[in-house]
Amino acid sequence: MDRFQELTAFVAVVEAGGFSAAARRIGDSQSAISKSVSALENRLGVQLLKRSTRSVTLTDQGRTYYERTRPLLDEIAQADGELMNSTLELSGLVRIATSATFGRLHVLPLIPELLARHPKLRLDVILSDGVQDLLADGIDLAIRINPVSSPDAVVKRVTTMPLVCVGSRRYFEKHGTPLTPDDLATHNCIVFHGVENWVFEGPRGKFNVRVNGNLSTNTVETILSAIRAGVGIGMFHRASLTDDLRSADVVAVLEEYIGETRDVSLVWPNRKFIxxxxxxxxEFFATALGERL
Known part of the structure; x- marks a missing residue:
């Protein structure tokens, strides 16, 4: 028996609440619906539905199977609709997560173009420097700059951005400019996410310099504000300094010692059907961010 027919019959029974109601819903006979569901249970070797004279309810295994397979039917229906609709108009909600500063500088400016292309699309954009659990938080797409190591995610690298070490001109006028990474030991360094070992490169390869200061934070925005105010020196990816590096007050230092980079990646949950x-x-952000950065 056709597996798609079995699955369609099963979902119809669950959502209609019974075999006769399911038959009316999809325009088939009650006996045909019953045979399809029975064939599905026999093939899987489990009972999906508890049947009584008054009701039909899901078993625990049936509930799990329904939750996993219902989105498949939605995907098939959407694919059919797209092919039948010559405009291929997108609609529905997409939840996007990205870091606050990178999102403000590079993601938000692209949103108007995306919505202009697809007016029926709805976006929920979450700006946070914390790393979201894609499945638990219902995130469809994350745009990340830090390394991604989740085994439950699919990662598409867009581009690579170099790191940069910067401070304000007034800070360097007051405290001196570091000429080598070791000079940072005498400077006030702003620590991001507890990372106190900054990585540099020299003639002998990579080496770490332990830094410290009177300010640590979990947001790049705080580091940027502190740098502009002359508090100290910070290190992060260059994409966060698009506007500041054009300012005469923000100065990059130790550039010849910096070889570390960060990937800009698109990340989505590792589902078979997207x-x-x-x-x-x-695909829009893969192209637009690649051109922008």
Missing amino acids: SARVRQVT
Whole structure:
């Protein structure tokens, strides 16, 4: 028996609450629906539904199977609709997560173009320097700059950005400019996310310099504000300094010692079926961010 027919019958029974109601819903006979569900249970070797004279309810295994397979039917229906609709118009909600500063500088400016292309699309953009659990937080697409090591995620690298070490001109006028990474030991360094070992490169390869200071933070925005105010020296990816590096007051130092980079990546949950709208939004940002950065 056709597996798609079995699955369609099973989902219809669950959502209609019974075999006769499911038959009316999809325009088939009650006996055909019953045979399809029975064939599905026999093939899987488990009972999916508890049947009584008054009701039909899911078993625990049936509930799990329904939750996993219902999105597949949605995906098939959406794919059919797209092919039948010559405009291929996207609609529905896509939840996007990205870091606050990078999002403000590089993601938000692209949103108007994306929505202009797909007016029926709805976006929920979460700006946070914390790393979200994609599945638990219902995130469809994350745009990240830090390394991604989650085994439950699919990663598409867009580009690579170098790190940069900067401070304000007034800070260096007051405290001196570091000429080598070791000079940072005498400077006030702003620590991000507890990373007190900064990586540099020299003639003998990579080496770490332990830094410290009177300010630590979990947001790049705080570091930028502190640098502008002359508090100390910070290190992060260059994409966060798009505007500041054009300012005469922000100065990059130790550039010849910096070889570390950060990947800008698109990350989405490791699901077998990804909706068309998420796929197209992902492709949009892959192209637009690649050109922008």
